[in-house]
Amino acid sequence: MWKAFAYFLFTCLAVVSRAFAGVGEDSLNRYDMLDPEDKLCASFIYQQGTVVLNNGVVLSVPEGYRFLDAVQGRTLVERLWGNPQNPGFLGLLLPQPGSRPDSILFGIEISMDETGYLSQQEALQLNYTALMQKMQQHLQQENNWRNKKGLSTVTDMYWALPPAYHETDNTQHLVRILQLGKNVSFLNYEMRILTRTGALSLTAVANTSQLNTLQTLMPAMVGNIHMPVGQRYLDFNPHTDQIAAWTERVLRMGELLDARHFFEWLLNTWLFVAVCLVMVLFIYLMQYFHRRRELPKQFFHVDERLN
Structure with a gap:
């Protein structure tokens, strides 16, 4: 790619400098003698x-x-x-x-x-x-x-x-x-x-x-x-x-499985706080439902000797 880049650029510069150099020469004839690509550059x-x-x-x-x-x-x-x-x-x-x-x-x-x-x-x-x-x-x-x-x-x-x-x-x-x-x-x-x-x-x-x-x-x-x-x-x-789509969030999607990159990303964003709040809420809900499932206490005592 860059070989072609350099070659054609220097060709263009040389053609332009030659096209306007030389007093008394027939510039039209010189232009007609150029290759099609050189003519295009000269134009x-x-x-x-x-x-x-x-x-x-x-x-x-x-x-x-x-x-x-x-x-x-x-x-x-x-x-x-x-x-x-x-x-x-x-x-x-x-x-x-x-x-x-x-x-x-x-x-x-x-x-x-x-x-x-x-x-x-x-x-x-x-x-x-x-x-x-x-x-x-x-x-x-x-x-x-x-x-x-x-x-x-x-x-x-x-x-x-x-x-x-x-x-x-x-x-x-x-x-x-x-x-x-x-x-x-x-x-x-x-x-x-x-x-x-x-x-x-x-x-x-x-x-x-x-x-x-x-x-x-x-x-x-x-x-x-x-x-x-x-x-x-x-x-x-x-x-x-x-918002740009090629940001760090996009570039790191393939790296989230790596623990080091995951925790670096987690600690440097608001998601860390959100995860902590979710964990606290989860523990609270588990304790709440656990208490609801406990058996009710007995309000009277049965004397087995009466049987």
């Missing part, structure tokens, strides 16, 4: 400055980058790079040609994940080991799809850094290493900005050597995102809005 129209995404979020394109909207971005990511469809795809940030010669950052995909509201308490208590297991299961399904398409597959995925949640800006940082074969690996840095209905996801794909760069770049990207009123994290309405 893309990039944006800079302030961009309004399809869901109303305002993006300030960082210096040294350019933005490809949802329609063109889907063509690049799905048709040329061979990725599966992402229903929440909103656009793609790509480095300007020649602006970062020493950096190997392929791009930052922007998408909306409408999975429901995730509270701060649940975000802080998420079991990221279980989350990675879920991701690996999904990866196996995606690899099956890639095999049918004749595309390269990801052989392994694991955390590059411990996942973190930042309470100050309500962001989750999920940094993964994706392994292709034995010698090729890529960095997948996903920053999820929590919203009223889910999360705005910014996923950067880069060489593993760019980990330190992304640790600085991605948190700073929060300042380039302007969430409209009504979609912000603080706009959540518990009476009308949907």
Whole structure:
């Protein structure tokens, strides 16, 4: 997957730079000589400055980058790079040609994940080991799809850094290493900005050597995102809005049979108090019915000598 990602991106950047280079050359003839995929890349129209995404979020394109909207971005990511469809795809940030010669950052995909509201308490208590297991299961399904398409597959995925949640800006940082074969690996840095209905996801794909760069770049990207009123994290309405279904309660369902996980979950929730109250009520009811079943006392004495 990421080999194709890198190959087509560098092809696009090279084509765009060549298409406008060279004074006095016949640009139309040069365009006609391109392959169909290169022609498609050369036809893309990039944006800079302030961009309004399809869901109303305002993006300030960082210096040294350019933005490809949802329609063109889907063509690049799905048709040329061979990725599966992402229903929440909103656009793609790509480095300007020649602006970062020493950096190997392929791009930052922007998408909306409408999975429901995730509270701060649940975000802080998420079991990221279980989350990675879920991701690996999904990866196996995606690899099956890639095999049918004749595309390269990801052989392994694991955390590059411990996942973190930042309470100050309500962001989750999920940094993964994706392994292709034995010698090729890529960095997948996903920053999820929590919203009223889910999360705005910014996923950067880069060489593993760019980990330190992304640790600085991605948190700073929060300042380039302007969430409209009504979609912000603080706009959540518990009476009308949907709660996220992929929370710790869901992720731990398969672990409840394990005694250690069960008691950790029990002691950290209100269920512990409820269980205690039920036990007290049960004991009281048992004693009550036991007293009701006792034989009544005799109110007169029968003298057996009279018989």
